[in-house]
Amino acid sequence: MSKSITAKNLNVYYGDFLAVEGVNIEIAAKSVTAFIGPSGCGKTTFLRTLNRMHEVLPGARVEGELLLDDDNIYGPGVDPVTVRTMVGMVFQRPNPFPTMSIRENVLAGYKLNGARMSTSKADEIVETALRGANLWNEVKDRLDKPGSGLSGGQQQRLCIARTVAVKPDVILMDEPCSALDPISTLAIEDLISELKKEYTIVIVTHNMQQAARVSEKTAFFNIAGTGKPGKMIEYADTTTIFNNPSNEQTERYVSGKFG
Amino acid sequence: MSKSITAKNLNVYYGDFLAVEGVNIEIAAKSVTAFIGPSGCGKTTFLRTLNRMHEVLPGARVEGELLLDDDNIYGPGVDPVTVRTMVGMVFQRPNPFPTMSIRENVLAGYKLNGARMSTSKADEIVETALRGANLWNEVKDRLDKPGSGLSGGQQQRLCIARTVAVKPDVILMDEPCSALDPISTLAIEDLISELKKEYTIVIVTHNMQQAARVSEKTAFFNIAGTGKPGKMIEYADTTTIFNNPSNEQTERYVSGKFG
Amino acid sequence: MVSGDKAGAGLDRGFAGLARFAGIGILIILAFVAFFLVYNSWGAIYHDQDGQADTASFHIGEFLSHAWPLVIGTVIVSVIALLIAAPIAIGVALYISHYAPPRASRTIGYIIDLLAAIPSVVYGAWGMTFLAPTLVPFYGWLNEYLGFIPIFGGAPSPTGRTVITAGVVLSVMVLPIITSVCREIFIQTPKLHEEAALALGATRWEMIKMTVLPFARGGIISGIMLGLGRALGETMAVVLVLSSGPIAWSIIQSGRHDTIPSNIASNFPESRQGSVHWHELIAIGLVLFIITLLVNMIARWIVARHKEFSGAN
Amino acid sequence: DDNGDGGNDAEENGSTTENGANGGGEGGEAGGDLAGAEDVSGDYYGGGASSHETAMLEWIFAFEEQSGGAAVEYASVGSGNGRSGFLSGEYQFAGSDAAMSSEEYEESTSQCGPDGAFHLPTYIAPIGVAVNVDGIDENLNLDADTLASIFSGEITSWDDEAIAEHNEGVDLPSTPITVVHRQDNSGTTENFTEYLEQASSNWEWEASGDWPSEITSESAEGTGGVIGLAADIDGAVTYADAGRIDDNFVMVNVEVGGEYTELSPEAAATAVGASDRVEGGAPNDMAFEIARDTEELGAYPIVQIAYTIWCNEYPSQEEADFAQAFAAYIVSEDAQNLASDLAGSAPISDELRDEALEAISQISAG
Amino acid sequence: MSESTRTKTPTPASVDGPAGALQEEQDPTELLRPNSLTGNIQPRWFLPACAAAAIVLGFALMVLFADNEEFSINWALWFIFAAIIHLALAYFITLARINRRKATDMLWRNVIYLAFVLALLPLVSVIMSVAIVGVQGLTNAGFLTSDMQGINASADAGTQDGEHGVLGGIRHAIIGSLIITVVATLISVPVGLLTSIYLVEYSQGGPLSRAITFFVDVMTGIPSIVAGLFGAAAMTTFLSLADSIGLPVPGRSTMGVTAAIALSVLMIPVVVRTTEEMLRVVPNELREASYALGVRKWRTILKVVIPTAISGIAAGVTLAIARVIGETAPILLTAGFATRVNWNPFEGWMTTLPVFIYQQFTRPLHPTYHDPSFQRAWAAALVLILIVMALNLIARIIATIFAPKKTGR
């Protein structure tokens, strides 16, 4: 229930615009990896290529190889929908389905795919997922209320529960806390430490402290200027990146000289 | 051409929701003040009360006094439109008027009153403002192109030029660099150091390094949790806030323990 | 392992195909309508001499002399309707989006939408029994003081059943259409730009002039075009209100002007299918169809011309 | 309610024969082989001229009462549409202000058997010229030439000499004349302009259902529309189905053969009696060519004949039975009197009725 | 600069006209900068006071202009005078007290208020016209529960003689309206909705989508009578085709469905346009959330996008229904005219409320006594308006029930 990720010479384009260039990275299973870097350097773009979510955007395409364990998800005959059932994603702004109750939101991955299951089975999935997202105690009495009635932090955890419920191998998170208050942020960070026992986690954050707190490895992305492609500058253990980076750009960034 | 700001016991509400509580602050003329704090703590909300821009949002209202030099901008008979000609604002996302050329964007404030002015006078204003915003050299050959054709950083400087052109007393900036790449960010930061010679500047930033780089004084805001009001926790010289904060929350925040 | 399930992907394609087919279906329906019109219009310009068989020849001039006064009449009525309705509709839309108290604006929008729901027969009856007589003194006044302008010349109608009354009734009918389109667009003006204007010290009107109106220009035009479409095609209200007749300069005389739809409605019941007259009626229907086509093309062209400086990005 | 009258009459009439129905009764006298109303059931449709509408609604109701459960609908879609609908098989019968053209008759032979369709004159309606002028309280006398001049807009005032000439001793006001005409294409306009064209040399336009577009004046939709509008205008003159003209108006007595004939059903019937038939239709056809320029004393030549058009051969026996029964009913004396009472039409004469019943008896199923 | 400002004397900035023109070369910033924080705003009571004054003055002017002989209130003239005075008064007082920018703002604000009032006038007038006569007709016994079978000139003559009240009703027309509209909706909504789905979710601005968008616009301009002609012709052709290949088909093309098809031609473009808008405002985040769960696109559209937009779609469909439920001309040509209830859209004629209104209005049953027919017509108009209002209301209720719940704080 957890896979490694390997990118080989990955380029990402929006139409003709090369947004991210030549990424080579190996992400171990059951680890937390953080992507950091200034705005516009392509963190989100690269993250979305890990489950082919970029294909939803018009004109976005990829060159290179991306292996999930040993399978190239860009290989011929691969169905992006299948990839996404294996690689889940949590977005920057919490986005529970506004028309569904909390319970339905958690079951969305099943229900939307038309799966039928017994109530007891469903109850079990809901409870497991919500417990996994540290949300069970807060919402167990109002599972039939709309998910959008929760606070931002709770909504984000609901989105995580929804992702966890379908038991993916990898969970991608794009700045999951940037719209949340500090208490909620703390709750999510705690949750990430829990989740890594079972899942491979990749998290984008603009908050270096957060990266330092939650991740084992960190990748630093940078961009030379508007219109230039983003690049992965350095990828190493988090402690190395923050205390002893080998690249000068990384050093300037983590020390707050820019960004 | 620069005024001081004094808030006395300022509460800001959205409808019944108290978003910011009891702010007391004195901001000197011709200085740069930074507001920092976690997301949702009310930095933007408070900033907008400084030129009554919050009134644009439905239900937003203020209790308390806010003095511009000696005049209470919430006093009876005060026209918010007048306040805003004195206190300019730059927003998080660059927002040049899409239907106007670069030149027209800079002159937008003058166009308002239908002021007739000679072309030479207008040229002068445009050049001065664009030079003031460090943008002149980049755009002087294409003043009649739409402002939306510029890069994000250039657009943001165009917005600053537009604000500077009407010669306000105070300039408010709400995370002016958060949507910009590092090069553009640097340009804006340089610009701020220039501008403070003539204007009182208040800047909100989520980037502590930026606060440290540009500001003389820093105010730290915090929030106890979702639904609670935001409060100003500490206000002091920037060096004090970052190196020797008197409040424990501030210390935890600037040292990256949360946020 | 990651290769997908064929059935699911097939369903996906099937649904996409269905949606696409519906779109094409609309084009087909329209093609049928166009074909129906063109096919049946042919008899209007190519037909036998009166009563004599086997003498078929072209009668284009004849048809045109029949059609052009109707085209002019239709245009006049629609232009009057738009000249009145468009400014008021924009005003009302601005009132709802930027002036009315936020709580009241929904209700007000609902009330204005109600106007759109009143059937045209009712408008016709209202225009004929109430509005036309009410406007008679006003036409007298126009004629007395502005009679030197040809459009207000001639003997003013004693009944008020004039082309301008028809225009006023149509303006009431198209007003809610234009209003609701404009309102939607005005509301969507990026807050970012509105706030930029306000932060520069703009008054409410200056903010509207600077951001809302330029942003909404395309929407306003398409709203007006939608209204124009309704005005061009309106039948019963014109039939009931207008005392029709030949084309003239004056718009305050009755027994002048007629519109295409009203002419079709008035003549269709007595025309025998397959007769030249019947073909002529279908052919002027085709003319109206072409007019709406042109109007739409022009509107699109106007909207596209301002693309570079539009608020679309 | 008061429609019981029709039923009562039917009983009186029908008492001579076994079937209690009107049409059947009459039919019995004529040929004895007409289907009776009580044998008819099912849904039947007719459509066409609106001039028929008032009478038709009366007839339908009375007929349905007598029938064995028939439901009849009549749509006033206009004569042209009525004939089109009839020829395409939508309707079992059509109502029309004008007779079929020769092409239409041709077409009907494919729909209605080898003999095609035939016309029955079922509604003879005088067209009144109605005047609404303050100060004129009695019928005006006018001749065709003056009428033509008035309606073409040449005479613009009620005290014009040409009018005064015919009305000695009447104090004519100087009110301007407002002509009100039908805006829609109509049989009334066609008959009226045909009269003007044939009876006067002052009328330069061809007869048509469309008012000549060169003459600009007030217009309104439908008979009700012109009456309503003319009633609101001092100085208005219009032409309309006489039965629909109310007492807001005075009428025009038309000069025929040197005398002024007042409008009446009898005068209208006299004009019809003086008219010729249209040739070239079915053997049992009864279409008229009305003599507009007749000089027969007591004839009122501005008259409109609305026909019902029937097939000589229907696809099914039910339809043929219905056609026989209903057609026989509407030419019956009761039906004609009912229409005359309510709509002011002229009942058809007994000779016409007999001829009609003979024609109706030709209807068969194919 | 704040001390120089408390003066009440007009500064160059607030003076318009010749003096202003001479100042052309002054520093533009002078014009822009207000002199003080206070005094740049009209008090709250200013507009109401201005309006009151204008109404009084307008009345006086109207009296002045009116014929002295017989005095009567000329509402139109009063309104026009009051409006002009109000605009002028507010403008010039603001100009004198504050400055030109504020005065312009004031002027436009009043113009916009006025536009709103102007738009309400015809609405009130129409509704009053309909309601006053309509309510009377509506109270006639059996008006809603009976049809027009057997109601003819004799019946109205009976009313005239005082034998009974106005007879007849609109049950058949209500049923006809509902059936035809429902069938038209059943045809238009799936086609329209699928098309807008294609436009929003699938097409990426290709030629097909541009063609569809353009021709949908064109379709909104099809005159309703042409749609009626087309519907009748299409059904006739279809029936003869179907008949020739031996399908069991109705013998007559005049029936409810034919009318529904004609109405669909008018309805589809409205449905496409409104639902397209509604689908476009569904946030992309929701689609992405669904895709990220491994949900296929068609399921995402059906189960996430459409439910989220359902309230807007419902409102759009209601608008489209309101657009066609009032049509007269196409119905007369396609569904005929019936006097009794017909529940079957595939057989026999039908009447709808607008046709009924038109018929009663232009061809009253009784040749000379029109009151009963007019009463029926206005009452039917009232019922039609009420039905449309109810539809609107239902759409709004649907909207609130299904509307995505707002984040509650």
Ligand SMILES: Nc1ncnc2c1ncn2[C@@H]1O[C@H](COP(=O)(O)OP(=O)(O)OP(=O)(O)O)[C@@H](O)[C@H]1O
């Ligand atoms: N849909 C798109 N189409 C075209 N260009 C895009 C699109 N999305 C992003 N880009 C461009 O790709 C580059 C990388 O953007 P991306 O959003 O990946 O940056 P990021 O590192 O996630 O920034 P942030 O910290 O602001 O989220 C930017 O130049 C951006 O303008």
Ligand SMILES: Nc1ncnc2c1ncn2[C@@H]1O[C@H](COP(=O)(O)OP(=O)(O)OP(=O)(O)O)[C@@H](O)[C@H]1O
């Ligand atoms: N228009 C509004 N209506 C109601 N509540 C609002 C509104 N805008 C903001 N709030 C609430 O007010 C509080 C303060 O928000 P504010 O945007 O000022 O925070 P912030 O410190 O600027 O956060 P960020 O760093 O994310 O910009 C939050 O709880 C927010 O949800």
Ligand SMILES: [Mg+2]
């Ligand atoms: Mg990002």
Ligand SMILES: [Mg+2]
């Ligand atoms: Mg903020």
Ligand SMILES: O=P([O-])([O-])[O-]
């Ligand atoms: O019977 P009309 O054709 O004149 O309506």
